[in-house]
């Protein structure tokens with residue numbers, strides 16, 4: 001049987017707490033479904049900075065490049081606030097994305113039926129929500145040069161970030177979005193700010209051309225990103241696939257996350273291009289949320305975003321569709337009766353991180369051994 005190599009990068013704060021629940025699931029996968037995952041664990045973020053002097057070491061980078069998939073917890077926290085910009089925990093995540101060339105970040109926002117009342121929006125607005133944000137992840141203002149703070153010598157400084165997009169970067173993320181839309185409801189909404197940004201104008205032009213030349217059977221709609229944010233909270237079910245740049249995608253996906261009730265619910269997949277010979281992609285899976293310093297160490301974090309990220313790994317890296325479906329269904333099942341504090345509701349039992357993980361494991365075992 002083929003061995004599947006997973007690199008686990010738990011990171012900081014609640015990252016390791018959530019990752020521990022995925023490790024339970026990996027063990028059950030091997031035992032109950034006969035798959036053969038092997039895991040290796042390495043440091044990332046602040047934990048790596050403290051122990052190894054960098055937020056991701058070259059050795060860890062090599063492990064990430066060699067793995068079939070990377071599972072990433074979360075990084076960052078107040079402990080590292082004073083650390084040099086290049087060495088801060090978040091820089092480790094950015095290096096992983098850049099060096100693994102993970103240009104397509106898939107951030108689904110699904111309203112689980114049991115959570116329709118956990119959202120800050122009314123039930124009738126979010127019930128049945130199922131949208132997918134496709135965020136460009138290796139370009140734009142996150143990586144554009146120049147990126148610096150210059151001393152102007154007159155008591156003033158100038159801080160510069162640069163938004164840059166080349167043709168190929170927009171083409172490949174547009175294709176990724178259209179391909180995904182084809183497996184869903186066939187609609188793509190592209191978001192940029194062409195009214196003020198040259199990169200927005202060009203983004204719009206390239207996405208329009210790719211649609212016209214290659215995906216004319218699908219529906220393409222354009223929205224200014226600010227208006228898109230407004231539409232996301234006004235009538236989120238109008239969206240199927242949203243394709244947008246790195247920074248807008250970061251912000252819009254946090255908004256989309258809260259539509260579903262909690263940041264603790266949203267998974268993501270970051271994918272590279274398919275290898276021409278093997279068809280395999282580099283991939284990293286991580287929750288949308290961060291290290292949640294305010295609740296870290298208390299055993300109360302919601303591990304479902306991390307667990308759902310593992311389900312995305314099953315789906316996108318290993319084509320284990322039945323297992324991914326079973327795991328996602330197990331999450332929906334347990335939400336009927338047990339909840340972590342962030343999504344607590346009357347009539348449900350309040351549990352901690354580990355108990356929530358156990359509940360999913362139990363349900364998953366039942367589902368796959370039927």
Ligand code: NAD
Nearest residue numbers: 074075076077263264288289290291292294295301302342
């Ligand atoms: P955050 O996502 O860590 O937390 C925001 C709020 O959501 C907090 O109140 C937190 O308690 C809550 N929350 C988040 N995940 C939760 C979960 N699983 N269960 C229950 N509640 C949850 O964002 P932040 O506070 O803005 O950032 C904290 C640190 O995390 C910063 O250093 C930031 O840079 C970093 N961060 C890292 C990632 C990542 O590693 N991918 C993503 C976002 C932020």
Ligand code: IPM
Nearest residue numbers: 076090091093094250288290
């Ligand atoms: C995310 C995070 C990251 C980002 C940070 C931690 C670098 O907010 O994954 O959404 O800005 O992309």
Ligand code: MN
Nearest residue numbers: 250251254288
């Ligand atoms: Mn973010």
